[in-house]
Amino acid sequence: MSSSFERHQKRRLKSSYFSVIVSIALVLFMIGVLGMVVLKSKQIANHFKEKVAITLFLKDNVSRAQSKKLEASLLKKDYTKSVVFLSKEQAAKIYSEDIGEDFLEFLGSNPLKNSIDVYLKSDHVAPLKMLDIKTELSENAYVSEVVYDEPLIQLLTQNIQKISFWILIVASFFGLVAILLINSSIRLSVYSKRFTIKTMQMVGATKRFIRRPFIWKSIRLGIFGAVVASAGLAALFYYTAQYFPELQLLSNKEELAIVFAGVFLIGILITWFSTYFATQRFLNLKTDQLYY
Incomplete structure (x- = not known):
């Protein structure tokens, strides 16, 4: 028992x-x-932050050698993760594919500019920091305009x-x-x-x-x-x-x-x-x- x-x-x-x-x-x-x-x-x-880019539109008189020099200087910045050069011919081709027709046939010339997309390190993807970066890049002699999607950055x-x-x-x-x-x-x-x-x-x-x-x-x-x-x-x-x-x-x-x-x-x-x-x-x- x-x-x-x-x-x-x-x-x-x-x-x-x-x-x-x-x-x-x-x-x-x-x-x-x-x-x-x-x-x-x-x-x-x-x-997701590092998918955000600041686009630098270059002046028409900037040569490819000068743009490469600018790319090299951008890569040395502490806020840069990578840079991508986009020629105006490539930009026209992408835009034509997006709208479904060749817009150059109507215009006769390519109004687009060569550009460089600067992808930032995540720590620098913030409204105030990106505004400072935009101000700094706008002062470059090769750059005609600097743009990025500000509402997207705020929302992100x-x-x-x-x-x-x-x-x-x-x-x-x-x-x-x-x-x-x-x-x-x-x-x-x-x-x-x-x-x-x-x-x-x-x-x-x-x-x-x-x-x-x-x-x-x-x-x-x-x-x-x-x-x-x-x-x-x-x-x-x-x-x-x-x-x-x-x-x-x-x-x-x-x-x-x-x-x-x-x-x-x-x-x-x-x-x-x-x-x-x-x-x-x-x-x-x-x-x-x-x-x-």
């Missing part, structure tokens, strides 16, 4: 540990995904700020939910041992001595949960990288290290704190209060 009861208790204990590990793993998996989203949000924002900046704000809010909310879920799982696990805790206390064991095995057990469960979550994250990142290579999920080792290290650290810290306060609560209860 006692052997059967012991086997039943062991099965219940294993089932309890398994449910705690699964709960911790799911929560840490969610935290890992959110962490990567937060890290990648800046890269995605920079990707505002949208990136809004998206970054909401990503931070969502990440904070889910982080809080994650802490509460793991804390609840650990508390339930400790709750099943409340009579054992009180018995140990009644025979003279110190609070620190009683807490220690519970804390180490929970930390191990947290590590197991982090391992499971990390395996799930690795699989998710791998398959996502196959379909969306532009996100470069696997190329940035530093970001991957931050996410996986964060998952393990959070798993250990939350289980440690949750177990500490859960055992402390039952240690402070009177024996008759354990039944409520």
